[in-house]
Amino acid sequence: MEYVTGQRQVIINFSEVFCKTETEVLNSACFKEVWSKFVKGVYKAEKQDLLKVLNIFPNPCNDFIKLFKLLLSFSVEEIRALSPFYKLVLDTPEKVYDLVENFYDYWRKLERYAVVFSKSNIDGIESTTFIMAQSQFNNVILKTYRTISEKVFGAKFSIYRQLPAGVNAALLISKHNWMTPDSPYAFLAKSEAIEQILIRPPFISYSEKNKRTGIYQEVFENPIYKFKDGFKASQYYCYSARVGSALTYVYFHRDYLAHGITLCNLFEFVPLSSCKGQKPDCLYIFGADIEGDSVFYHDKENDIYVGVAPHNSSIDYFGYMKKMLLTLYNVKMIEQGNLPLHGACVHITMKNGKNKNIVIIGDSGAGKSESLEALSAYAGDNISSQLTVFDDMGTFKMVDGKIMAYGTEIGAFVRLDDMTSGYAYKEMDRAIFMNPDKVNSRLVVPVATYPQIMKGYEVDMVLYANNYDEDCKEEIEFFSDKEKAEKVFIRGARKAKGTTQEIGLVESFFANPFGPVQREAQTRVIIDKFFTKLFEDGIKVGELHTKLAVLGMEHDGPAAAAKKLFELLGE
Numbered sequence: 001m002e003y004v005t006g007q008r009q010v011i012i013n014f015s016e017v018f019c020k021t022e023t024e025v026l027n028s029a030c031f032k033e034v035w036s037k038f039v040k041g042v043y044k045a046e047k048q049d050l051l052k053v054l055n056i057f058p059n060p061c062n063d064f065i066k067l068f069k070l071l072l073s074f075s076v077e078e079i080r081a082l083s084p085f086y087k088l089v090l091d092t093p094e095k096v097y098d099l100v101e102n103f104y105d106y107w108r109k110l111e112r113y114a115v116v117f118s119k120s121n122i123d124g125i126e127s128t129t130f131i132m133a134q135s136q137f138n139n140v141i142l143k144t145y146r147t148i149s150e151k152v153f154g155a156k157f158s159i160y161r162q163l164p165a166g167v168n169a170a171l172l173i174s175k176h177n178w179m180t181p182d183s184p185y186a187f188l189a190k191s192e193a194i195e196q197i198l199i200r201p202p203f204i205s206y207s208e209k210n211k212r213t214g215i216y217q218e219v220f221e222n223p224i225y226k227f228k229d230g231f232k233a234s235q236y237y238c239y240s241a242r243v244g245s246a247l248t249y250v251y252f253h254r255d256y257l258a259h260g261i262t263l264c265n266l267f268e269f270v271p272l273s274s275c276k277g278q279k280p281d282c283l284y285i286f287g288a289d290i291e292g293d294s295v296f297y298h299d300k301e302n303d304i305y306v307g308v309a310p311h312n313s314s315i316d317y318f319g320y321m322k323k324m325l326l327t328l329y330n331v332k333m334i335e336q337g338n339l340p341l342h343g344a345c346v347h348i349t350m351k352n353g354k355n356k357n358i359v360i361i362g363d364s365g366a367g368k369s370e371s372l373e374a375l376s377a378y379a380g381d382n383i384s385s386q387l388t389v390f391d392d393m394g395t396f397k398m399v400d401g402k403i404m405a406y407g408t409e410i411g412a413f414v415r416l417d418d419m420t421s422g423y424a425y426k427e428m429d430r431a432i433f434m435n436p437d438k439v440n441s442r443l444v445v446p447v448a449t450y451p452q453i454m455k456g457y458e459v460d461m462v463l464y465a466n467n468y469d470e471d472c473k474e475e476i477e478f479f480s481d482k483e484k485a486e487k488v489f490i491r492g493a494r495k496a497k498g499t500t501q502e503i504g505l506v507e508s509f510f511a512n513p514f515g516p517v518q519r520e521a522q523t524r525v526i527i528d529k530f531f532t533k534l535f536e537d538g539i540k541v542g543e544l545h546t547k548l549a550v551l552g553m554e555h556d557g558p559a560a561a562a563k564k565l566f567e568l569l570g571e
Contacts, residue, residue, distance in 0.1 A: 003030040006255060008206065009111040010034060012167070014133055022144040026069050036061045038106045050102060053095040056088050064099075071151045072144075090152075097152045104145050108163065111205060111258055114170040118195060130172050134198055138166030164200040169261050172196035176238055176272050178249075178279060183302075184224060185283070190233035191251055193240065195272050197264050204433045205258035210440050212319035215513040216307070216327050219295045223308040227290045236287075241267035242450060243329045244395060244408040246281035250325065253287030253311055259321045260286075262432045266322065266411040268450040280304060282328040286321055287311040294320065296328055298335075305332055318434055318442070322413060323514055326393045329408060330515025339396040339526045342512035343465070344368040345389040345405045346375075347457050348569065351382060356569055357457040359394070359405055360544055362465030363511040366494045367546025367558050369414060371465070374555075374562035382566070388412065388447040389457055393514065396530050399456060403533055407453030416441045461540045461568075464488055467548040467557075468495035468505060475564035478542035482535045486527060488543060495549035 004011040012030055019025045039061050042050045057063035067086065070079045080087045089096060114137070116130055142165045150156055176193030179185045239250045239260055247270065252260040263269075284307040294309040305328040309315045330340035343361035350356065360368045369391055376386050390407035391414075397404050417440065431445040463476065479485035492511035496503055509523075510516045516523040534541055544565070547557025 003033075004254065005030070005033055005037070009113065009255075009257060011113045011115060011254060011257065013117075014114045014137075014170075015117040018133065019137065019140055022072050022140060022147060023069065025140060025144045026065060026072070032061075032065060034107060034110075035065060035103065038103050039064075041106070042102075047102075049095070050099055053089060053092060053099055057085055068148055071148045076151060076154070093152050093154060097149060100145070100149050100152060104149075104165075108165060112167040112169075113257055113261075114167040115192075116170065116172050117192075118172060118174040130170070130196060131198060134167060134170050134200070138164060138200075141165040166200075168200055168203055170198040171237065171261075173237065174272065176240070176276075178275070178277055184222065184228070184299075185302075185304075187224075187228045187231050188233065188236075188238070188251060191236040191238050192234075193238040193272055194260075194269075197261060197269070199261065199264070199432070201429050202431070202433060203261070204436060205262070206435055207258070207318065208313040208316035209320075210317060210435045210438050210442075212317055212323060214293070215517055216324055217293065217295050218331075218518050219297050222297050222299055222306060223288075223290065223295055224285070224306065227288050227308075230289060232289075236285075239263050240270040240272065240275050240280075241325075242270055243267055243282060243325050244333070244406065245454065246329050246332060247275060247278060248282040248284065248325060248328070249280045250321070251283075251285045252321070255311070256287050256316065256321070259318045262318055262434075262444050263321070265430075265432050265444040265446055266409050266413060267325070268410050281332060282325065283307070284321075284324055284328065285309070286315070286324075294324060296324065296331070298331070305329075318413070318444070322392075326408060327514040327518070330393070330395075330512070331519060333395050334515055334519045334522050334526065337526060338398075339523075339530050340512060340515045341390075341394045341396060341405075342392070342510075342514065343394065344372055344391050345394050345407070345457065346372055347387040347389055349384040349386075350569065351384055353384075357389070357405060357460045358565070358569075359459055359462045360465050361462065361489060361511055362467070363492055363494050363508055363513070365415070365496060365548065366465035366467045366511070367544075367548035367561070368465050369412065370548055370558040371544065371546050371561045371565070374558040375565055378559065378562050379566050387452060389453055391447060396459070397456070398530075398533070403459045403530060403537070403539070404456040405459050406456055407448065410448050410450055410453060411444050411446045414443050414445065416443060459534075459539055461542075462534060463542050463544040464511075465546050466493075466543050467546045468493070468550065469545055470547060470550045470553070472545040475545050475561045476542055476568065477545075478540055482531050485535075485541045486531050489531075490524075490527065 002013055002016045019028055025031055054060040076090055080090050172195045173192040174195055177189040235254050236251045237260055241248045241263060282305045286309045288308050288311060290310045296307040299306055307324040307328050309320060333340050341361055342363060343359060345359045348356045362368050389405060391412035393408045395406045397406060427445045431443040434442040490510050492508040495505050509520055544561050546561050547553040550557060
């Protein structure tokens, strides 16, 4: 395929076609299709100001492309003399200019991707390097737009803005066959695997949904058998990742390419050279041709934890990609006797050189990330450094008789609504934004390296994030006995903040619907083992009152909690 267009995306295969000049851009089949969709959209929306100039031509889809080509080489006066239609159109240059600007905006609002195969065809990208190709394409799109606009405008622009006008992201892809011919997963071999990703920030994507709902159910028959025979491998890409310690392959349909690319800001990417021929610990197929809900399965014969999400609009939200991966990993951890945590962990280095490792547990919207971000802002220069070990999901493991905390992700999936003003701007150059103008808008930003999150940190304090209690006497209250502590943590109470479909005060087992809920009996035994150890070792276990869900305390609540936490660290 040379290109693929969807409702909000364009995928161009640079290995098949690569436009190096303005004329090649206008002659390309991709340009013709995008322009035709734009014109049809104008008619559908009945934009009268644009329709007036479009309707001058008998066939605006084809005739305007001819006009654009002429504008590359000839003056307006020369073109006016060629046809009465051209004269009528160019007699209203301001309307033509407005039409070009609207089309340019339409193009830039699309999610625009390029794919390059490792072994390019001679007629494709040729010897141009992967990175340089994106820059070259961006420049030729800008030049095409500027040449046509300036001709119509009748003068050179005084101000030039070097906007990302080419592609938002590009993928270098190749084959990755890790399975044997008789493997039940052999049907995945024809999919393309990602070797490199290039992103032009700011990367902004929009999805059908902006909230996640429900939990993932475990099934006891491998769901791949329901769709493997009709699997269209050419429509899927594979992202190889480290989710915690687990090698994970994510096969996602090209319709969800934005979600697949976002993975690079959240999970450590594993180059194909490092995992060639390796069987994964976890496998996720996102956007499979299957009915029903997203489910997971433990393939004990091959020791692979398999997740499957259907191809429909109900899962078109990054949270559905992220949370299944964490569910698969957490179930694997439970099977190994480790304790999955839904929370955040920071490694703090004080000015005196001492280190503190703080773990805050709580479900979505409890105020974990907000409190830690407030701590960073409040402490300022009083803390030498603050490393986020995990921002959403982590694991307790027993190592040499000590409780050690480990991360799963190198990035943070942050809800912007609750962050301090200006946070998004600080992360503009490296963050990936999702639905930025909607409630529950998100960004994904790298916060640590893989060696950092997997180093293992001896736990100094464990807190439960309480976002709803407004009558508490202290911002932090510690438990005196294990039973009371376990009861609060296992109850997993919080007031829903709109991150999911839940409303009001809700509860979820151990504040973690991603593994522990599905394996509650196993998890209860592990919780008791670790909490017994916490109290035996004198590690402080308490409740952090963030007040994030208390009206009017969305910012002051986490700030006060952070202040108290800082005071305790100083002690």
